[in-house]
Amino acid sequence: MSIDGTSESAPVTGERTEDAHEGGFRTDMMISVDRGGPRYGEFIEKVREFMDRARAAFPSEELVDELIDELTVVNAKLAAVEINEWESPSGTRIDLPARGNITLPPYLVDKAGDDGVQARVTFTRFHLGGNNAAHGGFICTAFDDLLGMTSALATGKVTRTAYLTVNYRSITPLNTELTVSTSIVRLEGRKIFVAATMKDGERLCAEADGLFIALNPGQP
Ligand SMILES: CCCCCCCCCC(=O)SCCNC(=O)CCNC(=O)[C@H](O)C(C)(C)COP(=O)(O)OP(=O)(O)OC[C@H]1O[C@@H](n2cnc3c(N)ncnc32)[C@H](O)[C@@H]1OP(=O)(O)O
Numbered sequence: 001m002s003i004d005g006t007s008e009s010a011p012v013t014g015e016r017t018e019d020a021h022e023g024g025f026r027t028d029m030m031i032s033v034d035r036g037g038p039r040y041g042e043f044i045e046k047v048r049e050f051m052d053r054a055r056a057a058f059p060s061e062e063l064v065d066e067l068i069d070e071l072t073v074v075n076a077k078l079a080a081v082e083i084n085e086w087e088s089p090s091g092t093r094i095d096l097p098a099r100g101n102i103t104l105p106p107y108l109v110d111k112a113g114d115d116g117v118q119a120r121v122t123f124t125r126f127h128l129g130g131n132n133a134a135h136g137g138f139i140c141t142a143f144d145d146l147l148g149m150t151s152a153l154a155t156g157k158v159t160r161t162a163y164l165t166v167n168y169r170s171i172t173p174l175n176t177e178l179t180v181s182t183s184i185v186r187l188e189g190r191k192i193f194v195a196a197t198m199k200d201g202e203r204l205c206a207e208a209d210g211l212f213i214a215l216n217p218g219q220p
Helices: 040-056 061-079 136-155
Strands: 107-113 116-122 128-130 159-168 177-188 191-200 203-214
Touching (some): 116 136, 136 191
Antiparallel strands (some): 107 116, 116 177, 191 203
């Protein structure tokens, strides 16, 4: 059944029409660790493995034909259970790496407080930039999400990125557990200045500084 229960194959709109929007990221994130059941995390890992394998594969024409048929079946099953962004397990399952959100590189949070976050992130073949190094855009994605989390925890408010500057200091390897540490630089009214590092052991791979803005009520 689709979001409104009227169509079996509604487009992926993410719209939520039955409730007024309270801000860029809803104040009630409708966090749950139950959605999708106890094996949902395993499902997400299979999807991530698929993304890695699709990126790495050189299939024959016959295999491509076969895969298209199989994926058509899988996509139809998922289309039949589409739901809005607020209630989807992907993004709200805080018990899973990166909240079960396949848009993000998988990370595990070790510490999260109002002064910063420490996490371990691992880039895989899907995140390849070139020559076995991570793509810079995915490094930025990891920083953006973990700094967004940092800003939210420091203020208790819904925030959005105003700017994010990333300096790539050395090669960021794939298939290696990297540590990300974030901190609050200063708070000025609605402005949250933040910073972060990403390291492979002691080696600095990348660092970031950013400004997040606490949204006003109703701000998109
Ligand atoms: C636990 C869950 C964790 C979830 C984490 C998710 C993280 C993901 C975060 C994102 O990726 S958000 C998506 C990317 N960002 C956007 O799409 C934001 C698009 N831009 C906007 O919506 C607005 O420009 C913004 C909300 C950032 C600011 O607009 P406002 O109208 O609210 O603020 P305003 O323009 O009045 O500026 C407020 C203050 O910030 C300053 N400011 C705003 N943008 C700035 C900028 N870019 N650079 C420097 N200063 C800036 C501005 O000068 C001013 O300073 P003062 O108060 O001192 O006068």
